[in-house]
Amino acid sequence: xxxxxxxxxxxxxxxxxxxxxxxxxxxxxxxxxxxxxxxxxxxxxxxxxxxxxxxxxxxxxxxxxxxxxxxxxxxxxxxxxxxxxxxxxxxxxxxxxxxxxxxxxxxxxxxxxxxxxxxxxxxxxxxxxxxxxxxxxxxxxxxxxxxxxxxxxxxxxxxxxxxxxxxxxxxxxxxxxxxxxxxxxxxxxxxxxxxxxxxxxxxxxxxxxxxxxxxxxxxxxxxxxxxxxxxxxxxxxxxxxxxxxxxxxxxxxxxxxxxxxxxxxxxxxxxxxxxxxxxxxxxxxxxxxxxxxxxxxxxxxxxxxxxxxxxxxxxxxxxxxxxxxxxxxxxxxxxxxxxxxxxxxxxxxxxxxxxxxxxxxxxxxxxxxxxxxxxxxxxxxxxxxxxxxxxxxxxxxxxxxxxxxxxxxxxxxxxxxxxxxxxxxxxxxxxxxxxxxxxxxxxxxxxxxxxxxxxxxxxxxxxxxxxxxxxxxxxxxxxxxxxxxxxxxxxxxxx
RNA sequence: GGCCCCAUCGUCUAGUGGUUAGGACAUCAGGUUUUCAUCCUGAAAACCGGGGUUCGAUUCCCCGUGGGGCUGCCA
Numbered sequence: 001x002x003x004x005x006x007x008x009x010x011x012x013x014x015x016x017x018x019x020x021x022x023x024x025x026x027x028x029x030x031x032x033x034x035x036x037x038x039x040x041x042x043x044x045x046x047x048x049x050x051x052x053x054x055x056x057x058x059x060x061x062x063x064x065x066x067x068x069x070x071x072x073x074x075x076x077x078x079x080x081x082x083x084x085x086x087x088x089x090x091x092x093x094x095x096x097x098x099x100x101x102x103x104x105x106x107x108x109x110x111x112x113x114x115x116x117x118x119x120x121x122x123x124x125x126x127x128x129x130x131x132x133x134x135x136x137x138x139x140x141x142x143x144x145x146x147x148x149x150x151x152x153x154x155x156x157x158x159x160x161x162x163x164x165x166x167x168x169x170x171x172x173x174x175x176x177x178x179x180x181x182x183x184x185x186x187x188x189x190x191x192x193x194x195x196x197x198x199x200x201x202x203x204x205x206x207x208x209x210x211x212x213x214x215x216x217x218x219x220x221x222x223x224x225x226x227x228x229x230x231x232x233x234x235x236x237x238x239x240x241x242x243x244x245x246x247x248x249x250x251x252x253x254x255x256x257x258x259x260x261x262x263x264x265x266x267x268x269x270x271x272x273x274x275x276x277x278x279x280x281x282x283x284x285x286x287x288x289x290x291x292x293x294x295x296x297x298x299x300x301x302x303x304x305x306x307x308x309x310x311x312x313x314x315x316x317x318x319x320x321x322x323x324x325x326x327x328x329x330x331x332x333x334x335x336x337x338x339x340x341x342x343x344x345x346x347x348x349x350x351x352x353x354x355x356x357x358x359x360x361x362x363x364x365x366x367x368x369x370x371x372x373x374x375x376x377x378x379x380x381x382x383x384x385x386x387x388x389x390x391x392x393x394x395x396x397x398x399x400x401x402x403x404x405x406x407x408x409x410x411x412x413x414x415x416x417x418x419x420x421x422x423x424x425x426x427x428x429x430x431x432x433x434x435x436x437x438x439x440x441x442x443x444x445x446x447x448x449x450x451x452x453x454x455x456x457x458x459x460x461x462x463x464x465x466x467x468x469x470x471x472x473x474x475x476x477x478x479x480x481x482x483x484x485x486x487x488x489x490x491x492x493x494x495x
Numbered sequence: 496g497g498c499c500c501c502a503u504c505g506u507c508u509a510g511u512g513g514u515u516a517g518g519a520c521a522u523c524a525g526g527u528u529u530u531c532a533u534c535c536u537g538a539a540a541a542c543c544g545g546g547g548u549u550c551g552a553u554u555c556c557c558c559g560u561g562g563g564g565c566u567g568c569c570a
Contacts (some may be wrong), residue, residue: 016570051569124568131567138496140566166568184500193498193566201568208570232499232565255501255563262562290507293519297508301518320508323563327506330520336533380532390532407529447529455529467531 009041009222012077013067014212016048017060020273023326024227024257024265026070027291031225031254033072034292034314044219045077047096048212050205060086066274070284071307076219092219097211104206107214107244108167108199116243117199119165120147121158142195143168167200169209169239177235182223182252183319189235197236209233213240216249225252225316252316255295255323265326281354281384283342286334294324304337336381347374351387358385363395372477376469391469394477398464398486402493407456412494415457421446422458423487426475434480440472461490 011032015021036043045067047060064080076090088095111117120143131141148170150158158165173192181187199210206214216224231253241248259269266272271280277287289305297320298305298313305313342350351374352367373394377387388395405415425446429438447454455471462474462483475483 014570018570048570054569120568127568135496140497142566164568168568187499189499195566198568203568205568207568212570227564228500229564230570234499253500258563260506264563293507295507299509301509303519322501324508325506327520330507333520340533382532452529457529459529463530465530469531471529 009036009039010044010220011036011041011223011225012044012046012216012219012221013074014046014048014215015060015063016051016054017063018051018054018056019059020275021063021066022265023272023274023277023287023291026066026274026287027257027294028225028227028254029067029072030070030288030292030310031252031296031319032223034310035223035225035316037311038314041222042076043072043074044090044092044221045074045079045095046215046219047078048208049096049098050208050211052098052203052205062275066278069278070274070288097206097215100211100215101204101206103218104200104210104214105204108206108210111169111199111243112167114243115170117167117169118148119150119155119159120168120196120198121150121163121165122146140193145196148196164202166198166202168196169199169236169243171196171236171239177238179234179238179248179251181231181234182225182250182316183255184231184253184321187231187234189232191235191239194235194239199240209236209240213237213244213246217241217244217246221249223250223252225254228253228255252319254319255321257291257294258323258325260325260327262323262325269326270328279357281350281358281387282331282335283338283350285338286331289338290331290334294326295320332381332383335384339378339381339384342378344371344375347378354384354387359388360392360395365395369395369477369479376473376477380469391477393463393465393468394474400460400464404464404466405457405460405490405494407452410453410457414453416491416494418450418454418457419461419487419491422454422461423484423491426480426483426487429480431480434476436472436476439475443472443475457490458487461487 013029013032015025033043035041045064049055049060060078061080061084064078064086067074068080076092077095078086078088081087094100108117112119122143126146127143130144134141147168171191171194173194175191176188177191177194178186178188197209198207200206215221234251234253238248257265259265271277274287278284285306288307288310292305292310293303296314296318298315299318339347348371351370355370373388373391377391380390382390405419406412407415410418422443425442426439429442443455443458444451459468459471459474460466462471462478463469468474469477478486
């Protein structure tokens with residue numbers, strides 16, 4: 001039933017520019033993307049800006065940026081040009097719904113001509129009163145179809161008087177809608193629970209229901225994966241498809257992303273915008289890998305997937321039905337995994353941006369020092385935003401209690417001897433040889449059997465901390481001069 | 496209220512009409528290490544409940560329960 005080895009499948013992502021791209025939304029997009037790529041089809045990005053009141057300036061651009069950050073590519077739809085302006089590409093456009101109003105109007109009128117839709121002149125007040133009465137009577141709130149009974153003459157008169165109207169779909173309530181969902185299998189809904197859906201609003205804009213059907217048809221969309229909140233709307237869509245005589249696409253309704261309390265993941269649960277993950281330093285590889293496995297898995301024990309690997313292994317039959325809780329701990333594990341494996345080039349460019357956001361105020365280290373810190377810290381993971389703060393002792397002067405220099409029951413005299421030895425050892429390394437490997441080698445040799453006695457005071461002298469990165473790494477990052485100076489300062493403290 | 500969807504360790508999940516119910520994250524313990532982290536080893540940890548079908552149900556069916564969603568001139 002789903003096409004295999006067919007190059008003509010076309011899938012889309014159709015965001016509303018009402019806010020930033022939500023992480024749950026990215027997961028849904030990813031499913032569409034993986035399906036399109038796996039079967040060699042097209043991926044399209046269309047803007048659904050039919051709710052004029054809720055449009056947020058700049059949201060569309062931000063959404064596109066998030067998609068690009070995630071590493072997704074598409075052949076048709078809206079995109080950003082080199083100056084960051086929204087442009088359109090592809091031959092099925094326009095891809096912005098507000099530019100397609102004439103199309104929807106024409107299609108809606110066609111439904112009226114064929115007696116499958118009708119004008120409704122009911123005021124919002126009447127609708128609201130009706131709804132309240134129905135709720136009080138414990139009835140399902142639904143339009144009472146008052147305007148279905150209007151005569152031809154009445155309608156003409158009202159239109160002539162420019163009375164505001166909407167266009168509603170005529171739903172045959174005695175029938176039932178049955179369809180096969182790609183994720184959930186057979187679903188049956190009785191039409192008596194389906195309202196005479198508004199297709200065109202009084203401002204002339206289509207509702208989602210009309211626009212999505214018309215556009216998906218005109219843009220030849222073959223498969224639609226979307227969040228399960230759309231499941232109850234499917235009969236409406238199918239009814240519209242049938243009213244037009246359009247061929248149905250395949251639908252697949254994906255479970256939602258939940259917070260750790262099992263509720264729909266929302267802003268209250270922390271930052272859920274894709275751009276926030278990016279800002280905080282999460283790598284797109286980690287985010288993609290993690291969310292791909294929320295609701296889908298390969299049925300093997302493989303946990304690590306690149307985007308390419310996901311495309312290759314994608315199988316819509318392996319999509320899950322149950323909602324998945326978003327667990328930051330697991331995302332962090334992926335983050336650690338990918339951070340460690342970043343090429344130096346990528347690590348440095350990532351780190352540069354991280355320093356700009358989360359660097360230490362009042363300190364402006366050389367680029368090479370930041371790079372050394374990155375190389376050290378990538379092994380130690382933790383919160384991306386803490387990467388520099390965790391090692392602030394390498395960037396700022398240190399303060400510590402003299403006693404901290406003592407390893408177990410060492411005497412001051414012993415500490416002094418060990419620090420002197422460390423100083424001399426480092427002093428003998430030439431400036432140009434002052435690399436991590438060399439430092440580790442000479443210090444380890446100098447320590448011989450007494451690693452604790454030698455390395456602990458040295459590490460404290462260099463870091464001022466009970467817990468820190470290794471003394472080798474401290475010395476390497478600080479450089480020869482700074483390292484010697486810190487050892488001297490430690491020696492002064494125990495005079 | 497009505498309708499729809501869902502249900503395996505704390506979390507993401509694998510799996511089967513008969514399994515020691517598997518893996519990963521997190522947790523805990525031990526090891527490595529100058530400390531912390533990493534890393535290695537190990538442990539604890541689950542089939543929502545009740546009926547039915549069956550020689551036998553976590554698995555199939557029904558009913559509950561719980562959770563989620565929809566019920567807008569939002570999407």
